[in-house]
Amino acid sequence: MKPIVLVKNLGKQYQIGTRETGYDTLRESLVQAMRAPMRRLRGTSKRNVETIWALKNVSFEVAPGEVLGIIGRNGAGKSTLLKVLSRITEPSTGRAELYGRVASLLEVGTGFHPELTGRENVYLNGAILGMSKAEIDRKFDQIVAFAELEKFLDTPVKRYSSGMYMRLAFAVSSHLEPEILIVDEVLAVGDAAFQKKCLGKMGEVAKAGRTVIFVSHNMTAIRSLCQRAIWLDNGEILESGETNSVILNYIQRGAFATLEKTWEDSVTAPGDETARLRYVSVAPVGQEPDEPITISTAIEMRVGFWNYQPDALLNFSVVLYNLEGVAIFNTGSSPRSFPAGMVEGSFVIPGNFLNDGNYTIRLLLVKDTSIPLLDLHDLLSFEVLDSERSGNWYGKVLGAVRPKFDWHLTANN
Amino acid sequence: MGISTTDDPNALPPMTQGTRVANLETPQLPNEPLVTIEANRAWSISELHDLWAFRELLYFLTWRDVKVRYKQTELGIAWAIIQPLLTMLIFTLFFGRLAGVPSDNVPYPIFAYAGLLPWTFFANAIANSGNSLVGSANLITKVYFPRMIIPGAAVAAGLVDFAIGFVILVVLMFYYGIAFGWGLLMLLPLVLLTTLLATGMGMWLSGLNVKYRDVRFALPFLIQLWMFVSPVIYPSSFLPAKFRWLLWLNPMTGIIEGYRSSLFGLHFNWSALATSATITFLLLGYAAYSFRRMEKSFADIV
DSSP: OOOSEEEEEEEEEEEEEEOSSOOOSHHHHHHHHHHHHHHHHHTOOOOEEEEEEEEEEEEEEEOTTOEEEEEOOTTSSHHHHHHHHTTSSOOSEEEEEEOSOEEEESSTTTTOOTTSBHHHHHHHHHHHTTOOHHHHHHHHHHHHHHHTOGGGTTSBGGGSOHHHHHHHHHHHHTTOOOSEEEEOSGGGSSOHHHHHHHHHHHHHHHHTTOEEEEEOSOHHHHHHHOSEEEEEETTEEEEEEEHHHHHHHHHHHOOOSBOEEEOOOTTTSSBOSSEEEEEEEEEETTSOTTSOOBTTOOEEEEEEEEEOOTTOOEEEEEEEEETTOOEEEEEEOOOBOOOSEEEEEEEEEOSSOBOSEEEEEEEEEEETTTEEEEEEEEEEEEEEBOOOOSSSOOSOOOSSBOOOOOOOOOOOO | OOOOSSSOGGGSOOOOTTOOOTTTTOOOOOSSOSEEEETTOOOOHHHHHHHHHTHHHHHHHHHHHHHHHTTTOSSGGGHHHHHHHHHHHHHIIIIIIISOOOOTTSOHHHHHHHHHHHHHHHHHHHHHHHTHHHHTHHHHTTOOSOTTHHHHHHHHHHHHHHHHHHHHHHHHHHHTTOOOOGGGGGHHHHHHHHHHHHHHHHHHHHHHHHHOTHHHHHHHHHHHHHHHTTTTSSOGGGSOGGGHHHHHTSHHHHHHHHHHHHHHTOOOOHHHHHHHHHHHHHHHHHHHHHHHHHHTTHHHHO
């Protein structure tokens, strides 16, 4: 079948400008400021221009009615690809042909104005997304019903709760009827009920025979919506094909984590004359180190350090943060002294405790119960994946943690 | 347990793996792509189509600007009248009375107002549109539409204030007993010309402002300076005849004098007006060309 989207050798280069020298004095910075435009006029700008390729040689096709998922870790080029396909930014190389009307949804509520009422924002947002006034008039009642905001239509949206705001914004977006729909991680926002609604609507869009290009970190959503997936890494397509196999490889090989750090040199390792770190690591318990960590996996954290002062009272403190920066827990070892030399320790985070998501570890080494010798943020990071679920609900399970409790249900009849 | 935290897990339509529904209504694909994306794309006719296709967005953005501008102000849209009216009073006092600036045999207050009205529109239009792109970064990085619409809407929003200010002008004309003549027919082309000039300047400045934020600081000075070299508070006859041509190089000269000729039934200086029109169209052409070139990098640097 003839593709509706044809992408050939697409590339996008970004410049990262760096100055040669820093400005030291006021006089110097003034002189620099005077010279800079002159140099520009003469075209002899001596700026070092560093460039990075956010996308490199990306080629693929999408058949009409197909739902294509794009996966990859943060910074892999997913959003850049969507921006190029949405014509927000121009590619540096290559070409893409789109044989249909395109609408892109990189954010819900783009252009919402806080001072305007809900009704006014529906029209404004609709027009920004490319709907005509007649089209919005026709769908207005459906949009309002979908958002469940009939009573607040004439209230400025700055008085809306964030949930109401999101509902209205998504309601407008979801009534777009393009032939090709480009969707970024819109499901990452809002509560579970909202996400469920979004996913349901996405499913409807896909069923209506529209072509969708869909970026998400939510593998369950990708799996349920997309027939085919593309795995982007460092701006390049690493793999493309049937969704399940691409996701499987992505999970197994995609190293989104710093699971281990070691310091060979006892002089430069973090620490001081009391103690210096030798290594830190996290690893799944009872499985190969490169196997994915899922919500049911127990995780062991290990620490090794060189101890120089046999009389110092030392203890570790570990804080685990999720991606939103919320501290999930803080655990500490009890203070004690150690003989000089290598000291090693560990603890285990049980399985069925953490929710799925990305986590970072902060490590503190505390002397005499109150003086921190070390305080290292983002020392390690790892991702906990959702495991296979039964049933057909794919939203994120609420909560900072996701313990598995014993449920007892009995029928009393 | 498959129990979810929300009330009704069955509300989600079941989506089974690998449902291919494309065959239900296979769309007829056109032979030519509707959109072609490539590096360094030259200006093509399809972009004019785009501009036309998004005309309603121009309307909505203009409407938003007007609507939002006077929100949470006590006096609301009255500000559109107060601003030029107060400026007129101040100018009348200082330039008309104290400095004794001549006014082509028209009472100074209405002479000044007839100059201030198009000038205020022009000045606000280039100030607002000059800063419009930078102020719309959230749109530029998230949605596609022809970027020219943003500075364009900022100019168009100024037209609303212009129309309100015009009501005061009519009142003043009655008050001073100025007869309405055929010259008034020229008002529409003059308003159009002012709008085009403001669009050209605004478009060019707004694009420049994305890359060089210096524009934001330089703009107020530019506008102030520009007013003094335009015959807003004085007639061009105020200058010695041999320097007058210099004033004509400023496209606003022909325009402002044109407004006065049209309103007060004076005779038109057609050559000055022709100069203004020529410069306006050249500027607009250059602005569109340069905007198109700068546009490509807006989303990356705004």
